[in-house]
Amino acid sequence: MKIRVNRLALSETLSLVGSVVPSRTPKPVLRGVLMYTQGDTLRLYGTDLELSIDAGLSQVEIERQGRVLLDADRLVGIVREGGDEVLDFDVAGDACTIVGSDSRYKVYTLDIEQYPIVVPASKAGGLSVSLKDMREAARQVVFAAAKESSRYAINGVLFELKGKRLGLVATDGRRLARRRVNGTVSEGCQLAAQRVIVPTKALALVERLGEDGEELSMDLSGNQIVISCGDVAICSNLVEGTFPKYEDIIPSDYQRRLELDTLAFSSAIKRAALLTTDQAKGIKISITSDKMVLSSRAPEAGDAEVTMPISAGCQPLDIGFNPQYLLEALRVVQAPRIQLELGEADRPAIIKAEPDFLYLVMPINLG
Structure with a gap:
């Protein structure tokens, strides 16, 4: 393989x-990134055997087609630290020469024959959603996963x-976040036929993809999501096991419904929590007919x-929460206002925000 590639484009894709x-693995070959040409495109591929990603870049001139497997950390360092506009790669035998305007590296390759390439049985395309919506949805639920x-x-x-709406749900047993996208x-x-559990690491990659105006496609391929x-293209194994029937724990009978400014509520929680300690982490929210008092001791x-x-009009209530659990939800809300729904002191609180975000958090006993 012999190519000339734009360094900044390569750095971003890399x-x-x-x-x-993986930085640590009993299989040294997994520490490599596979670079290969396909037509007039350079493609990069990496995997940890559970999650793989294949990405292409077109800012490349290909003189000789081919492929090479290089140590990821070394390659990242060479590409990142260089100040060149372009880099030349020339693979011969078991070595790859990388040349910049004032630098030259001879890097020994990894054994490409031992490298596992995880290829899905079919390409994604079953469900298409806005990348912007999917990015936001991923950010609004991943933090709540165990x-x-x-x-x-x-x-x-x-x-x-369900129909044309994809629901993303995450919980750690103490709080639950749900976001729906069209x-x-x-x-x-295949996604329409079953509920599946996607690793958080795969969703974290979604937040780094493309531009907001693009579409994202996904579907199942065996025990993987593509x-x-x-x-x-991202290919990830699914999480095996059973997700709890979360619908049963979302209350629908609450009478206390408060519409609050998102930033003002977040600021009040932060200030009330300033004097909490490791031994006394909770804050108390006290509701009266016309005010909410947030306190800690x-x-x-x-x-x-x-x-x-x-x-005005709410029934009085004293209830305790871990302030961090409230703040983490408010941090991912994009809407200027949220709706806080409360039952009794031993029942979970619900935070709702547009568009179609729901967060449930269990109270704590302040003693």
Whole structure:
């Protein structure tokens, strides 16, 4: 293989593909990035055997077709640190020469014959959604997924397609986030037939894809989900297991409904939590007919109290929350106002925001 490639374009694509390459693995060959030519395009491929990504770039001149497997960390360093507009790659035998205007590297290649290429059985195309909507949806639910395994498969994000609406749901058992997006469903779409659980790492890649005006396509291929956008394809194993029946725990009978300014509510929570400690992490929200008081108390730190006016008419209530769980939800809300729904002190709170975001958080006992 012999090519000349735009360094900045290569660096951007390499950053995306390199993010799935494991830094520690018993298989040294997995630390590599595969570079190969396809027509007039240079493509980069990386995998950790559970998640793979294949991305192309067109800012390249190809003199000789071919492929090469290079250590990802070394390649990233060479491409990132150079100040050249273009880099020349020339593969001969077991070495690849990389030449810039004032630099030259001879890098030994990895054994390409031992490299596992995970190829899906079919390309994505069953469901198409706006990339902008999907990026936002991923950001609004991924944070709520469990970081550790449990008897339920909640260390991923549930995908459930109902009609033309895709629901993304994540929970860690203490809070739950759900966002729905509209899409276009093709005939034979496998996503329409079942609920699946997608790893959070795959969704994190979605946030780094393309431009907001583009469309994203996805569908199932065996036990994998294939996500495509532009010249990038992501293939990920699904999380095995059962996602809990979350619909049963979302209350629909609450009478206390407060419409709040998103930034003002977030600021009040932050200020009320300033005197919390590791031993006293919670804040109390006290509702009266015309105001909300957010407070915290820690024996070794002191007391804090912040007051917010609310619409008149709510029944009184004292309820405790972990402030971090509230702030993490408000941080991903794009709408200027949210609706806070409350039941009794031992029942979860609900935060709703446009477009079609729902967040449920369990209260805590402040003692």
